[in-house]
Amino acid sequence: MIAVVVLVFWVVRSADAQKFEGLALTPPMGWNSWNHFGCHVDEALIRETAQAMVLSGLRDAGYRYVVIDDCWQVARDTVGEIVPDPDRFPSGMKALADYVHSLGLKFGLYSDAGRLTCQKRPGSRGYEFQDARTYARWGVDYLKYDWCNHGDQNVVASYRTMRDALYQAKRPVVFSICEWGENKPWEWAAEVGHLWRISGDIRPAFVDRPKWGETVAGIVEIARKIRKYAGPDHWNDLDMLQVGNAGLTLSESRTHFSMWAMLASPLMAGNDVRNMPPEIAEILMNREVIAVDQDSLGVPALRWISRGNLDVWLRPLAHDEYALCVVNWGKKAERITLKLAGSEIEDEDFGVTYKIGRGLAVRDLWKHRVIGLTDEEIAVAVIGHDVAMFRLGREK
Ligand code: GAL
Numbered sequence: 001m002i003a004v005v006v007l008v009f010w011v012v013r014s015a016d017a018q019k020f021e022g023l024a025l026t027p028p029m030g031w032n033s034w035n036h037f038g039c040h041v042d043e044a045l046i047r048e049t050a051q052a053m054v055l056s057g058l059r060d061a062g063y064r065y066v067v068i069d070d071c072w073q074v075a076r077d078t079v080g081e082i083v084p085d086p087d088r089f090p091s092g093m094k095a096l097a098d099y100v101h102s103l104g105l106k107f108g109l110y111s112d113a114g115r116l117t118c119q120k121r122p123g124s125r126g127y128e129f130q131d132a133r134t135y136a137r138w139g140v141d142y143l144k145y146d147w148c149n150h151g152d153q154n155v156v157a158s159y160r161t162m163r164d165a166l167y168q169a170k171r172p173v174v175f176s177i178c179e180w181g182e183n184k185p186w187e188w189a190a191e192v193g194h195l196w197r198i199s200g201d202i203r204p205a206f207v208d209r210p211k212w213g214e215t216v217a218g219i220v221e222i223a224r225k226i227r228k229y230a231g232p233d234h235w236n237d238l239d240m241l242q243v244g245n246a247g248l249t250l251s252e253s254r255t256h257f258s259m260w261a262m263l264a265s266p267l268m269a270g271n272d273v274r275n276m277p278p279e280i281a282e283i284l285m286n287r288e289v290i291a292v293d294q295d296s297l298g299v300p301a302l303r304w305i306s307r308g309n310l311d312v313w314l315r316p317l318a319h320d321e322y323a324l325c326v327v328n329w330g331k332k333a334e335r336i337t338l339k340l341a342g343s344e345i346e347d348e349d350f351g352v353t354y355k356i357g358r359g360l361a362v363r364d365l366w367k368h369r370v371i372g373l374t375d376e377e378i379a380v381a382v383i384g385h386d387v388a389m390f391r392l393g394r395e396k
Pocket residue numbers: 034069070110117118119146147148178180200201
């Protein structure tokens with residue numbers, strides 16, 4: 001009798017719709033075509049990018065998902081199947097996914113909850129279950145799902161429908177929600193997807209707002225206010241990286257990358273990784289900064305001190321360690337002296353107080369060396385638009 005009840009419960013539960021749990025216990029990392037290539041995507045680019053991710057070391061630094069954004073799709077066939085652009089993807093998506101997988105990487109695609117994508121390609125509205133089955137057949141591991149041309153659709157229901165469709169197609173897929181933070185996804189999306197965008201599209205700009213889109217500083221400010229909603233398997237997505245794209249200086253790129261890591265954002269490279277100058281590779285593959293992003297505790301940083309153009313951010317890490325980032329949003333050099341051991345920092349969002357311990361090594365994560373102990377006063381100087389980032393930890 002008990003066995004029958006358990007069996008019935010199990011059958012009912014497994015038929016239940018839910019997201020695939022545990023696919024993003026740390027923020028997803030990978031590459032996405034949009035920021036650099038826009039609509040100019042084809043299979044040669046994706047193959048070359050996947051190869052470059054292996055050869056450059058990006059894959060081994062943790063960047064795993066290769067995601068084709070908008071414009072890979074052109075039509076639906078007579079039975080409603082989504083059709084990849086035959087000129088740009090002549091070998092088809094299954095062959096491309098197989099190739100990406102053969103390099104030890106994972107494969108991702110983009111679609112839209114409305115009838116058309118943002119670039120007016122066919123969206124998934126009305127075809128969610130069919131598309132999810134197609135993606136499973138092709139070997140898709142990651143779906144970015146946009147919100148253009150949704151008419152009067154209900155946002156939560158629309159994203160839940162695709163979640164359910166993916167789940168029923170049985171291939172585990174990281175589900176990336178992209179409705180630009182318009183409907184406060186942090187309040188409802190944790191049970192729907194693994195990450196959600198919190199802003200409009202990131203531009204390669206630091207503080208001054210360009211005509212449209214968000215800046216690095218603008219997105220950090222949005223993320224600061226909603227940090228309590230993020231955690232393992234459900235992340236605030238600060239948007240794809242602009243590191244390596246024209247518009248940001250090296251200092252600004254370092255700040256962009258450091259703050260995405262401090263705030264536990266997914267790290268999706270958005271540059272041309274086939275032609276990556278060494279100084280850009282050094283930023284994207286700073287393993288000590290990546291380790292902060294990927295910390296298993298999954299708590300985003302809080303702003304501890306804000307003094308004019310200077311911010312000091314603190315991120316609690318597993319095993320009572322901390323990451324610290326001093327950001328200079330201004331153009332002129334700034335300095336600050338910090339006494340770390342004994343400092344007590346209230347985290348109102350998470351309802352805890354952090355007490356920084358004595359005897360922790362203060363390790364500079366951009367200079368890759370220990371500069372002192374938490375017991376000592378630490379003098380930090382930061383040039384304009386740059387950061388100094390540290391780990392307060394036990395040296396191994
Ligand atoms: C936007 C989205 C971008 C990109 C673009 C493609 O809505 O925020 O990241 O995917 O659509 O058309």
